[in-house]
Amino acid sequence: MIRVCKTKFKTGKGALNRLFACNRISGEIWSDCLRIAGEHHKKTGKWIDKTELQKAVKRKYPLHSQSIQGVVHKYLQAREGARQARAKGYATRYPYKKKGNFVTKWAKDGFEVKPNGKIELSMGIWKGKRQKPIIVSVKEVPQGKIKEIELVWDNGLYLAISYEKGEPLERACVKAKGREEKPKAAGSEEAPPAKICAIDMGEIHAIAAVEEAGEGIIITGRKVRSIKRLRNKKHKELSKKLARVKKGSRRAKKLQRAKRKVSSKTKAQQRDILHKISRSFVRWAEDNQVTTVVVGDVEGVQRNTSAKKKKNSKKKRRSRKVSQKLSQWSFGLLLTYLAYKLAEAGIELIKFPEEYTSQTCPVCHRRKKVSGRVYRCYCGYTQHRDIHGALNILAKYKYGEICETGIKIGKIKYLRPTTYVVKSSRRPGPGLWESGQKPFVGTTVVGSANGSQTSFKDEMLLTECRSMLTPGDSLKPPPL
Numbered sequence: 308m309i310r311v312c313k314t315k316f317k318t319g320k321g322a323l324n325r326l327f328a329c330n331r332i333s334g335e336i337w338s339d340c341l342r343i344a345g346e347h348h349k350k351t352g353k354w355i356d357k358t359e360l361q362k363a364v365k366r367k368y369p370l371h372s373q374s375i376q377g378v379v380h381k382y383l384q385a386r387e388g389a390r391q392a393r394a395k396g397y398a399t400r401y402p403y404k405k406k407g408n409f410v411t412k413w414a415k416d417g418f419e420v421k422p423n424g425k426i427e428l429s430m431g432i433w434k435g436k437r438q439k440p441i442i443v444s445v446k447e448v449p450q451g452k453i454k455e456i457e458l459v460w461d462n463g464l465y466l467a468i469s470y471e472k473g474e475p476l477e478r479a480c481v482k483a484k485g486r487e488e489k490p491k492a493a494g495s496e497e498a499p500p501a502k503i504c505a506i507d508m509g510e511i512h513a514i515a516a517v518e519e520a521g522e523g524i525i526i527t528g529r530k531v532r533s534i535k536r537l538r539n540k541k542h543k544e545l546s547k548k549l550a551r552v553k554k555g556s557r558r559a560k561k562l563q564r565a566k567r568k569v570s571s572k573t574k575a576q577q578r579d580i581l582h583k584i585s586r587s588f589v590r591w592a593e594d595n596q597v598t599t600v601v602v603g604d605v606e607g608v609q610r611n612t613s614a615k616k617k618k619n620s621k622k623k624r625r626s627r628k629v630s631q632k633l634s635q636w637s638f639g640l641l642l643t644y645l646a647y648k649l650a651e652a653g654i655e656l657i658k659f660p661e662e663y664t665s666q667t668c669p670v671c672h673r674r675k676k677v678s679g680r681v682y683r684c685y686c687g688y689t690q691h692r693d694i695h696g697a698l699n700i701l702a703k704y705k706y707g708e709i710c711e712t713g714i715k716i717g718k719i720k721y722l723r724p725t726t727y728v729v730k731s732s733r734r735p736g737p738g739l740w741e742s743g744q745k746p747f748v749g750t751t752v753v754g755s756a757n758g759s760q761t762s763f764k765d766e767m768l769l770t771e772c773r774s775m776l777t778p779g780d781s782l783k784p785p786p787l
């Protein structure tokens with residue numbers, strides 16, 4: 308599995324300027340790729356192919372040859388992506404925007420990791436002379452074989468280090484230490500019996516799940532929502548100010564920077580919480596020896612839309628659409644995190660259409676829109692709303708239709724993903740941060756399920772904080 312670790316680094320001032328220059332040159336290469344490809348198309352009426360484009364840019368820049376190739380590959384990928392999208396009927400444009408800055412990549416021959424943690428980034432031959440390498444030092448070099456290093460901008464320069472992850476060391480340690488090994492203690496060598504668990508994902512309750520034996524878990528997603536709200540509020544304020552200042556002025560730039568900072572921060576917070584949510588779910592699934600997880604596929608399902616709201620004014624509708632987009636986006640993200648965390652734990656994940664699972668009564672099959680936290684049917688059936696949804700998904704998956712499963716809901720665990728609250732016992736040893744300070748979250752680990760072909764932005768969606776801790780605080784169940 309290829310993972311990406313985005314990390315801060317230290318370097319001298321001269322080297323920092325050279326790093327900035329690297330990304331400027333990469334931007335230049337990108338723009339040149341556009342130009343060369345365009346000219347080629349004008350002349351021949353055909354698309355330029357990889358070999359020709361690579362030949363056209365080879366040795367034209369002071370970057371390492373593989374770094375130059377890296378930009379060419381990214382350009383070709385973008386072109387191919389646009390082609391595929393267009394074939395599907397989307398109005399995607401082929402790459403056309405010139406770039407002042409672009410990500411610089413050092414592939415396997417382009418860097419060297421020294422034993423003292425310093426990384427040497429090689430440069431290319433310029434005017435007959437090999438340029439001096441740039442040396443940076445990072446706090447922590449990820450364990451595993453490093454595949455490539457990218458220099459990325461996210462309100463500051465960062466290194467994105469892709470590496471191959473072998474044994475999930477951390478997990479193995481945790482298991483060996485604290486968590487009793489249930490299957491082994493039982494002495495049975497054969498695989499444990501299949502146990503299905505169904506998840507219903509929602510906005511207020513990020514995850515509500517029940518398994519066949521009747522154990523349930525509800526993990527709240529309120530924090531995600533509050534973060535989003537705060538972000539929107541701040542954005543609104545800044546946009547208001549931005550509208551009043553002169554375009555392109557220093558003040559405008561400052562405000563734009565502030566805006567970007569807000570979004571990058573909230574994004575990180577959101578990812579952090581989603582990771583905690585997915586992690587605690589996977590822990591729970593492991594503890595209950597779940598083998599298969601069925602998740603209601605929210606794709607295409609419009610949530611929280613009622614006829615009454617549709618009568619709302621146009622303006623209101625649009626804003627709701629935006630908020631829906633946001634919420635759906637985090638569903639997708641949560642699902643991505645769940646997918647790879649479950650895979651690591653050896654649990655199968657199945658997406659399953661969830662139409663009407665939240666509305667239908669399993670006893671009399673009448674449909675009803677739910678309002679409030681409890682689903683109450685005319686026939687007398689009542690159930691906690693989210694557990695009801697999960698139960699129906701489970702029934703639909705197992706029996707092909709929504710029906711009574713006969714599962715007696717036992718204990719329901721309520722969890723809330725905690726943020727920035729560090730339990731003293733869980734703290735990594737001293738030295739990482741001074742007491743009273745916030746934990747150091749400089750290094751983030753990104754898991755990518757499908758390898759390294761995704762762009763950096765995509766991979767950043769999969770960011771995981773290393774220093775993150777499990778949520779443990781149980782909440783009192785909300786009044787039913």
Ligand SMILES: [Zn+2]
Nearest residue numbers: 668671684686
């Ligand atoms: Zn009913």
